[in-house]
Amino acid sequence: MTSTVSTTPFIPAPATPYQGDIARYWNEEARPVNLRLGDVDGLYHHHYGIGEVDSSALGDPSDAEYEKRLVAELHRLESAQTDVLLDHLGAIGREDTLVDAGCGRGGSMVMAHQRFGCKVEGVTLSAKQADFGNNRARELGIEEWVHSRVCNMLDMPFETGRAAASWNNESSMYVDLHDLMAEHARILAVGGRYVTITGCWNPRYGQPSKWVSQINAHFECNIHSRREYMRAMADNRLVPQAVVDLTAATLPYWELRATSSLVTGIEEAFINSYKDGSFQYLLIAADRV
Ligand SMILES: C[S@@+](CC[C@H](N)C(=O)[O-])C[C@H]1O[C@@H](n2cnc3c(N)ncnc32)[C@H](O)[C@@H]1O
Ligand SMILES: CC(C)=CCC/C(C)=C/COP(=O)(O)OP(=O)(O)O
Numbered sequence: 175m176t177s178t179v180s181t182t183p184f185i186p187a188p189a190t191p192y193q194g195d196i197a198r199y200w201n202e203e204a205r206p207v208n209l210r211l212g213d214v215d216g217l218y219h220h221h222y223g224i225g226e227v228d229s230s231a232l233g234d235p236s237d238a239e240y241e242k243r244l245v246a247e248l249h250r251l252e253s254a255q256t257d258v259l260l261d262h263l264g265a266i267g268r269e270d271t272l273v274d275a276g277c278g279r280g281g282s283m284v285m286a287h288q289r290f291g292c293k294v295e296g297v298t299l300s301a302k303q304a305d306f307g308n309n310r311a312r313e314l315g316i317e318e319w320v321h322s323r324v325c326n327m328l329d330m331p332f333e334t335g336r337a338a339a340s341w342n343n344e345s346s347m348y349v350d351l352h353d354l355m356a357e358h359a360r361i362l363a364v365g366g367r368y369v370t371i372t373g374c375w376n377p378r379y380g381q382p383s384k385w386v387s388q389i390n391a392h393f394e395c396n397i398h399s400r401r402e403y404m405r406a407m408a409d410n411r412l413v414p415q416a417v418v419d420l421t422a423a424t425l426p427y428w429e430l431r432a433t434s435s436l437v438t439g440i441e442e443a444f445i446n447s448y449k450d451g452s453f454q455y456l457l458i459a460a461d462r463v
């Protein structure tokens with residue numbers, strides 16, 4: 175669907191060796207579970223789904239078209255996740271600018287522009303992802319509005335106080351949370367909104383479980399605890415306005431995905447850690463005060 179014209183003029187050197195590893199990871203990523211879902215309607219996500227599975231849409235597993243319908247259903251649940259994130263951005267006008275920190279292939283950015291009609295700026299460490307997102311925006315004729323660049327989310331080239339809202343959709347587990355919240359607080363207007371959807375380990379469990387450690391190793395990330403999010407926000411003028419536990423809402427997605435031919439091997443770790451209480455899928459929306 176997407177051509178391969180490079181629209182990324184300048185690729186900065188990674189700020190740290192770790193960021194170099196993460197850039198390489200996403201430059202090489204081409205898992206069918208992400209590309210085949212994106213091909214359903216051209217919105218390419220690198221996050222997970224929420225909501226009930228529509229078994230009437232899936233039909234009979236012995237049907238020849240079942241796998242295609244299952245892919246479409248997983249994709250519907252991933253887009254539903256973005257919709258919930260966008261619901262928490264508050265009142266956004268066409269003249270506003272939004273920032274997607276860790277934007278992946280840009281699916282959330284396109285959905286944000288389609289909903290609010292405004293400018294959406296994305297940053298990713300991966301030149302391949304930035305090119306993909308920019309090519310997709312050009313194909314949709316929205317390249318004036320939706321733009322991705324290769325950039326460290328801890329040092330974004332956006333003016334202080336410029337953004338009406340910003341978010342991390344499953345991208346905050348790659349950075350120090352205090353540094354991240356300080357940078358969001360800097361780019362956000364006073365009264366602006368920050369939203370994250372993230373997997374975090376549950377302090378009530380004690381320490382990261384073996385399943386959480388397995389997820390970290392699988393993605394080369396460093397999952398933070400719920401407590402760290404609260405502390406990093408409080409220390410950076412970000413006051414939680416809503417904390418929504420999406421753990422129960424994401425389990426149907428994982429249980430459906432585990433039955434598909436697109437499994438990647440990480441399904442068991444997500445399902446077990448959500449079920450044993452060691453891991454939570456959380457949305458936090460905060461006001462920049
Ligand atoms: C799991 S993907 C999520 C993509 C996207 N938010 C979505 O929902 O589809 C994680 C993203 O975080 C980005 N990322 C990780 N560390 C980053 C950093 N320091 N600066 C910018 N992007 C970063 C990766 O490049 C990747 O695009
Ligand atoms: C909730 C947590 C801890 C997320 C870690 C970040 C991550 C890799 C998200 C999904 O990416 P993806 O869509 O590329 O992964 P997959 O290939 O498994 O679908």
Ligand SMILES: [Mg+2]
Binds near residue numbers: 221
């Ligand atoms: Mg995925």
